[in-house]
Amino acid sequence: MTGSSLRAKDTGRPDSTAETTRPPRRRASRVLRWTALALALLLLGTATAGYLYYRHLNGNLAKAPLNLGDSPNPSATPDAAGRTPLNILLIGSDSRNTADDLELGGSQGDVGRPPLADVQMLVHVSADRNDMSVISLPRDTMIPIPKCTDPVTKKVYPELSLAMANESLGRGGPGCTVATWMRLTGIPVDHFMMVDFSGVVAMADAIGGVPVCVERNVYSHTANGHGSGLRLKAGTTPVKGKQALQWLRTRYGFEDGTDVGRTHAQHMYMNSMVRQLRADATLGNPAEMRRLAEAATSALTVDDGLGTVKKLYDLTTELQKVPTERITMTTLPTTPWAQDNNRLVPATEDADKLVSMVRDDVALDGRDTGKPKPKETDPAAPTAEITVRVQGGTGAGLESPAPDRAGAVAGLLRDRGFTRATTDRAATTEPGTSVLYSGTMLRGDALAVAEALNIPAARVREVDDARDVTLVVGADWPSGDRFPEPAKREVPKSAAVLGGAKTDACMKIQEGYTW
Known part of the structure; x- marks a missing residue:
């Protein structure tokens, strides 16, 4: 984490029915499979039809600027072979500004208010594309938010020395959430993907259900009307549609009832979804792939650098290189805020350990592969x-x-x-x-x-x-005449690691929320 951030008081082949004997057209229609981020696209039909459908899918995508902050994006550090890591910020918006979103949560009083970034996950893909690390930021975490400028209205939002992490989205858009992450961590963000309530439901329906597990019967509901409404029997249940959204939003009923438990449930869902997409042969079905393509592109807001199906496909090609067992989910270590126990602040030492490992491209699963030989370079001057x-x-x-x-x-x-x-x-x-x-x-x-x-x-x-x-x-070298030898780097236990290959994960249930 950067010191300035926290010292301040606190996302083939052509269709067989359209096979053509003219080789130049084969490239125009093919199956595009998106797996790691639960996205799938399909180009169908003849060359002309495929191109028109491609344009249609491009038109579905909403776009926004990457960085609305007043500081430039930090530079990525290449490895010895000149390769750079890839960082994508996944954002879940709680916007109630459409009829579909409002039906899924909130009240009429929520219409028109600035959206909140209730889900924030930084996906880091190593420079060698051998592993993927994910850091979730609980929405109730108090952090600094930089000055941001709305790209449409040109309204300038002043810097906040301390605010809830989810407020950044309402200060001009997802580019302000990106700027907040870069200031907090010093990690460059290459792209973002944002989805709202109705988009989550549409994607979950298109996928056909994601298996999740609870140790006991759970009902996320309080006497005064709080809770997501999730109601599940003990064991494993495939969730989709509105039930999938409830799972991702559940706080009351999971673990200790805090936002940290919610991030752990989101990790279970993401891991399970990735495994299912990679194993589900039905995704080769053209009709199913078309449905998922429509849902994916209609649900997303992306930065300009991901603003076409081709660019998204290229990104997914990079993500697919990472084996499922090399995906590591973590949550930024936090501790209750002294001024309000309902809020969190980063746990200084553990949070710094986790973030610095990702920033330095160290695999969180402890399985770093051999490093390439350094590039040849010009000799130094005297x-x-x-x-x-x-x-x-x-x-x-x-x-x-x-x-x-x-x-x-x-x-x-x-x-x-x-x-x-x-x-x-x-x-x-x-x-x-x-x-x-x-x-x-x-x-x-x-x-x-x-x-x-x-x-x-x-x-x-x-x-x-x-x-x-x-x-x-930096503050990592406060004294001495030589930079200190690095100690063995391990992910702190407070980061709640969940590996992508773990198939028996099951959410603990909070007392008082069983039936």
């Missing part, structure tokens, strides 16, 4: 000729860097022959200690700086706007 600017960063931790730490590290560099090392007082939001450079000719110089201070080569990366070689000293 140390006395390398200009280094040293900045104090906000860091990967939640504490402020030690006073004048940048000046102290600049002195260390000068002692080691980097006589052109100076302190740069410019503000930075780098998530941790990093060595930045612009232009491939400076990579050798940047690596020399990193080596002199024991900074891992993985923290050396190219950015667009670095001046000379820039060393950002």
